[in-house]
Amino acid sequence: MVAPQGRGLVWRYKGRIVALVLAVVLGANWAWQTTERRAQALAEGDRLVGSLTRSLEYHVTSSLRSVSSLLDEAVNRIDPAQWPQPHLESWFHARLAGYPEVRAMLVVDAEGNRKGEVILPNGRPPLEPSPENMAGRDFFQKLKADPHGTAMVIGTPILRGPGEGCVPLARAVLDAEGGFAGIVVVGLDSASLRAKLETVAIEDAGGTALFRSDATFLARTPGHERWLGKVMPDSPVFRELIPQASSGVGHFIGRADGNDKIVAYRTFADYPLVAVIGVTENTVLHDWREQLFKEGIANAVVLVALLVLATLYDWRAEVSRRLMAELEQSHRELAHQVEERTAYLAASNAELAQFTFIASHDLQEPLRSVSSFLQLLERRYKGQLGPDADEYIAFAVNGAKRMSTLLNDVLAYSQIGSPNLLPGRCDTNALAREALASLGDLAGGEVRIGELPAVVAVPSQLYCLFQNLLGNALKYRSQERPAVVAVGASVVEDGWVRLAVTDNGVGIDPQYHERIFKIFQRLHRREDFAGTGVGLALCKKIVESAGGRLWVESRPGEGSTFYFTLPAAD
Incomplete structure (x- = not known):
């Protein structure tokens, strides 16, 4: 038997x-997707x-700012030439208890x-003895060389044992002439930095680290x-990435652990x-x-x-072609035997018809199976060709502990609009x-409350609003005259x-009229006026949650008027 003329291998394997x-087309499309x-x-x-590096920067910076404020207080009150002073030692022993x-x-x-002796927080066991002279420490040398240049220096970690150590944070003390008089240094527990890293770490294999700008490990x-305490200046982050951009993302193999990583790095805005x-x-x-x-x-x-269907199709076509070729060959060879050829052709045709019926009938079942399976696959995977990435929830981070008053204010602030x-x-x-x-003792001035119309608001929040505004009016009183406060209203x-x-x-300088309504913003030292910096932000949020507006008109020495609008009650 031979294939029909003009029909070679391509025709023979057409289906496949x-x-x-x-x-190939479907595979290329799938590969592209x-x-x-x-x-x-x-x-x-x-x-x-x-995103996690930005979160880590925020929390570490918050902690360092807190310690920096402690150092500010220390260098303003301590004179190394007069040290030790028992009453100040007791004071700072107590102060350190608020800095775990x-x-x-x-x-x-x-x-x-x-x-003098090492100042420890009250109730904390003593550390190993510190050296009597620290002239060789990097933080001392830097502050002595430039006592006016840097507010706070972060020194090389001091190891106290396996995995234990502290990071020196130091500030220069200036004498009355502005000269270098010494330093005050605190030891920041490296474990506290590690704890902050653990709150944002995704996995151990990825690694999370905090470096000093000279590539010294402070925590990992x-x-x-x-x-x-180890230094890695040849890390790809410091050797290749930071020289190009202070913050970003890189892909490389980590020097510390050899893992193929996606690494985000971020240079802090306020600290090295x-x-x-x-x-x-x-x-x-x-x-x-x-x-x-x-x-x-x-x-x-x-x-x-597809290949099974194509093979079955080619097989059926090949059988048909072969049968047709055989019939043609028989017709040419047995032309002179008409009756026998007729009988033979009839038999052959009957056989072919029977085969065609069987083939077309029996092939329906596998075809239906394959078709149903393909439809099932389509229904199941339709619409799922996009990325199905799990979300990694790692933003459950708390900042440094706040004083109880600050916590209460922040809680109240967060509940506005509930x-x-x-x-x-x-x-x-x-x-x-x-x-x-x-207000109790604050209410020592003269307060005149006019006739005020009823409004629509949350009663507890309106009470809080008046408490903050009246408290501020009485607290920020002038020393030159008795406090006089008036509360009035007009219908608009x-x-x-x-x-x-x-x-x-x-009064308030006009340049600060917007700043005072931002949370944690203060214009005065806590030594002059107590407060948390949340009150006016709380007032603004209360008014705005009711759909109103809060603003101030004031000049230094001339007093202030805080206006706010609220819906009138029917």
């Missing part, structure tokens, strides 16, 4: 060739570690000699004990520190690989099904007078009431 071409999803997964990993991250405080004179997780957070590509691409495996299996099944607190008609006069009565258009709290106190 078409199936292979289709498989897979590559795109991989790039998207890596980009998502870049965004994740970048600080292990100790030392006073050093201009020659590097330690003055994992391996804190191994890397504390660099935060580095890594995640291995294996972790970032875990879901992508799972999806790749599942799709690979599905595509393999589809490919096998759906559980419904506004209603408020007796403004009664709430203003209750708020005034709650569209059903709104404008209320005003006016005082004759110290």
Whole structure:
């Protein structure tokens, strides 16, 4: 038997060739989509570690600012030449109890000699003896060389045992002529830095580290004990990335652990520190690989099904071609035997018809099976070709401990706008007078509360609003005249009431009229006026949650008037 003339191998394997071409097209499309999803997964990993480095910078900076304020207080009150002073020692012993991250405080004179004993927080066991002279320490030498240039110097970690140590934070003490008189240094427990790293670390294999700007390890997780105090200037972060950009994301093999990583690095804005957070590509691409495996299996099944169908088609076509060739050959050879050829052709035709019926009937079942399976695959995977990346929740970080008053203010600030607190008609006069009565000793000036119209607000929040505004009006009083505070109101258009709290106190410079309403912003030292910097921010949020507006009109020495609008009650 021979194939029909003009029909070679291409015709013979037509079905399989078409199936292979289709498989190549589908495979190329799948490969392109897979590559795109991989790039998207890596980009998502870049965004994740970048966000975590910003969070780490915020919390470490907050802790260092707190310690810096302690050092500011110390250098303003301590004179190394007069040290030790028992009453100040007792004072700072007590102060250190509020700084759990600080292990100790030392006073050093201009020659590097330690003055007095190590100041420890009350109730904390003594440390190993410190050297009597610290002239060789890097932080001392830097501050002595330039006592006016740097507010706070971060020294090389001092190791106290396996995995234990502290990071020196020092400030220069100036004498009356502005000359170098010595330093005050505190030891920041490196374990507190490690604890902050652990709150943002994604995985051990990725690694999270805090460096000084000269590539000295201040903390690392994992391996804190191994890397504390070591210097790695040849790390790709310091050798290649930071010279190009102070913050960013890089892909390389970590020198510390040899893992293939996505690493975000961030140079701190306020301190000579660099935060580095890594995640291995294996972790970032875990879901992508799972999806790749599942799709690979599905595509393999589809490919096998196509090849099976194509092979069956080619086999059926080949059988038909061979039968037709045999019939033609028989017709040419037996032309003179008409009756026999007729009988033979009839038999052959009957056989062919029967075969065609059987083939076309029996092939429906596998065809239906394959078709149903393909439809099932389509329904199951339709719409799932995009990345299915799991979200890594790592923002459950608390900042340094605040004083109880600050915590209460922040809590109150956060509760403004809660759906559980419904506004209603408020007796403004009664709430203003209750708020005034709650001020106690502050209410030593003259306070005049006019006739105030009822408004729509949350009563407890309106009470808090008056308490803060009246308290500020009485607290920031002028030393040159008795405090006089007036509370009044006027009805404006569209059903709104404008209320005003006016005082004759110290006043506010116009350049600070916006700043004072931001949380934690203060214009005065705590020694002059107590407070947390949350009160006016709280007032602004209360007013705005009711749909109103709060603003101030004031000049230094001329007193202040705080205006706010609230909906009028019917």
